[in-house]
Amino acid sequence: MMMKEKKVSAAVAVLAIVMLLLVEAPKPHMGQGVSCSPLELSSCLGSITSSSPPSTTCCQKVREQRPCLCQYLQNPSLRQYVNSPGARRVATSCGVPYPTC
Template sequence: MKKGCFIVAVVCVVVVVLLGEVGVTRAVTCSPLELSPCVAAITSSQPPSSECCSKLREQRPCFCGYLKDPNLKQYVNSPSAKRVASTCGVPTPRC
């Protein structure tokens, strides 16, 4: 019977560890420089690269902070930036 209890305990520990791993998320470092792969798409009519779209999705939690910065607001709020974000499927933030 002790062997059965041990196996149940091990299974419980494994489940707890696995559930803990699912909830772990990577912290985002908010840096507008991370969006440099999008410069060409924003300043021209070329479509955004997959790297640009990936960076937009990654930096999405930072957009409201960028909009509050007077130096960045004009770029984040520009029609070109909105076009690129829309093409990448990244919604415009509501701050």
């Protein structure tokens, strides 16, 4: 049971860091009514940090935020998360091509 508690604690710590980074990230507006907010991708966090498949909501948000992905990759606070293997896997699972910026 001790190992499970460590995994939960680590997941909570990662979530707290990601949420802090997402809240502090700039939120400019893109064309076509898309508001770039990495916080919109919070429904994907579990799938990015584990091997669980992305939810329908997650995929919907990834598609909505697609015009913003290059901006997120250019942000030093977000780059490591958006460029992570988990984020790439989620994008692929959702049918969203990984951006080439």
